Amino acid sequence: MSKQVALAINGGPRVVQKPLPDFKNASGRSLGDEELQELRDVLDSGALAYICGTKVGEFERAFASAYGAKFAVSASSGTAALHIALLYLNPEPGDEVIMSPITDMGAAIPVMAQLAIPVFVDVRPEDQNIDPQKIEAAISSRTKAIMVTHIYGNPADMDAIMAIARKHNLFVIEDCAQAHLTRYKGQLVGTLGHLGCFSFQQSKHMTTGDGGMVISNEDSRFGRELRLCMDKAWPRSKGGRDHLFLAPNYHMTELQAAVGLAQLRKLPRLVEARRRAGDRLSQLLSSCKGVRAIEVDTSHTSTYFFYSFTVDLDALSVKGAEFVSALNAEGVSCFLGYPGKIPLYKYPVIKNAQTFGSSGLPFTLAAPGRNWNYDDNLCPNAERLCQQTVCLWWNEKLSDEHVDEISAAIHKVADAFAD
Numbered sequence: 316m317s318k319q320v321a322l323a324i325n326g327g328p329r330v331v332q333k334p335l336p337d338f339k340n341a342s343g344r345s346l347g348d349e350e351l352q353e354l355r356d357v358l359d360s361g362a363l364a365y366i367c368g369t370k371v372g373e374f375e376r377a378f379a380s381a382y383g384a385k386f387a388v389s390a391s392s393g394t395a396a397l398h399i400a401l402l403y404l405n406p407e408p409g410d411e412v413i414m415s416p417i418t419d420m421g422a423a424i425p426v427m428a429q430l431a432i433p434v435f436v437d438v439r440p441e442d443q444n445i446d447p448q449k450i451e452a453a454i455s456s457r458t459k460a461i462m463v464t465h466i467y468g469n470p471a472d473m474d475a476i477m478a479i480a481r482k483h484n485l486f487v488i489e490d491c492a493q494a495h496l497t498r499y500k501g502q503l504v505g506t507l508g509h510l511g512c513f514s515f516q517q518s519k520h521m522t523t524g525d526g527g528m529v530i531s532n533e534d535s536r537f538g539r540e541l542r543l544c545m546d547k548a549w550p551r552s553k554g555g556r557d558h559l560f561l562a563p564n565y566h567m568t569e570l571q572a573a574v575g576l577a578q579l580r581k582l583p584r585l586v587e588a589r590r591r592a593g594d595r596l597s598q599l600l601s602s603c604k605g606v607r608a609i610e611v612d613t614s615h616t617s618t619y620f621f622y623s624f625t626v627d628l629d630a631l632s633v634k635g636a637e638f639v640s641a642l643n644a645e646g647v648s649c650f651l652g653y654p655g656k657i658p659l660y661k662y663p664v665i666k667n668a669q670t671f672g673s674s675g676l677p678f679t680l681a682a683p684g685r686n687w688n689y690d691d692n693l694c695p696n697a698e699r700l701c702q703q704t705v706c707l708w709w710n711e712k713l714s715d716e717h718v719d720e721i722s723a724a725i726h727k728v729a730d731a732f733a734d
């Protein structure tokens with residue numbers, strides 16, 4: 316350490332004295348009378364299940380309308396929403412789905428659950444979204460879809476991705492679990508591909524505890540009927556009992572939908588607060604040596620799921636993990652790397668095919684010559700970024716003063732480690 320800065324980790328005073336608002340409790344979430352009123356309706360009705368009540372239907376219609384989508388189907392989680400999208404596409408075993416290794420495992424699980432193979436394409440260092448220039452080289456005759464995560468609330472390059480998809484006749488699933496009301500050239504992400512999937516888990520822009528939604532303008536001419544994919548393939552609207560294909564029960568409950576309806580009405584405000592705080596922090600960090608904010612193209616709006624930035628390990632005499640420990644000690648809760656210190660494919664479920672018994676499925680279905688070595692720096696940018704990205708939990712209760720404190724803490728830590 317070249318400068319005499321009394322870091323909190325070395326016994327100096329903390330920059331952030333009072334705890335910052337936290338998504339894990341009321342300090343960082345906006346749950347109140349509006350949600351309570353909706354919940355009251357459900358309890359009074361005595362109908363807690365989707366098949367008996369009205370709130371899930373109401374929530375689906377309100378969500379579709381907010382996005383200008385023809386169809387919206389609710390789900391019990393974001394992972395379930397993505398699985399519904401995969402069930403809709405109904406890939407053949409061994410088909411491939413192109414995706415980024417910087418995303419939640421909830422994006423890869425549904426692919427493998429449908430016996431399709433996730434094919435990982437590296438990210439762009441400047442924003443950690445999938446690199447469209449690397450997609451075409453990964454396409455094979457077995458490629459079924461491209462799954463696009465809009466990472467950290469910042470949109471991927473959808474024009475380039477959709478052009479590739481059209482050229483190769485591929486479906487595009489947008490994983491918007493971190494990107495509620497994110498706009499790409501003015502358009503809402505989730506409406507640009509064929510299917511848009513959302514999560515309402517506790518940490519997301521709006522929450523129902525757990526929950527999810529799929530939106531689409533595509534009808535069953537292109538895939539299965541979307542609603543059947545979340546409901547045991549049971550066409551209830553036709554009366555009687557029938558089960559048309561293999562599909563789980565991914566129902567959202569009326570209680571979740573009640574909270575969701577109230578949260579959805581607040582969503583523009585919640586997202587605007589996240590965006591304002593995120594943009595402010597990027598502005599304040601522009602002068603911070605050794606620290607680089609995620610690039611947000613001026614034609615897009617990021618809605619900041621995490622606030623993530625990279626630490627320039629050449630400019631600072633520090634490892635990512637030390638930077639994170641020092642920042643945590645200053646009172647800013649953060650962690651190193653997303654989805655962790657390793658990209659998705661290095662977790663045992665994929666790397667060691669911990670899937671269906673000892674079968675090694677779906678990876679054993681790979682066509683000859685399509686074998687991936689998950690140990691061998693498969694996506695170099697992603698592997699490097701996992702070691703140098705600092706992620707701050709973000710929420711709608713962060714005021715300008717909070718952001719100024721967070722900035723001061725980051726500046727202090729970066730200064731302390733500057734060469």
Ligand SMILES: *Cc1c(COP(=O)(O)O)cnc(C)c1O
Nearest residue numbers: 392393394419421422492514516
């Ligand atoms: C949260 C998340 C998911 C999974 O959502 P759950 O509701 O936690 O199942 C999927 N993809 C991304 C990018 C996420 O952030």
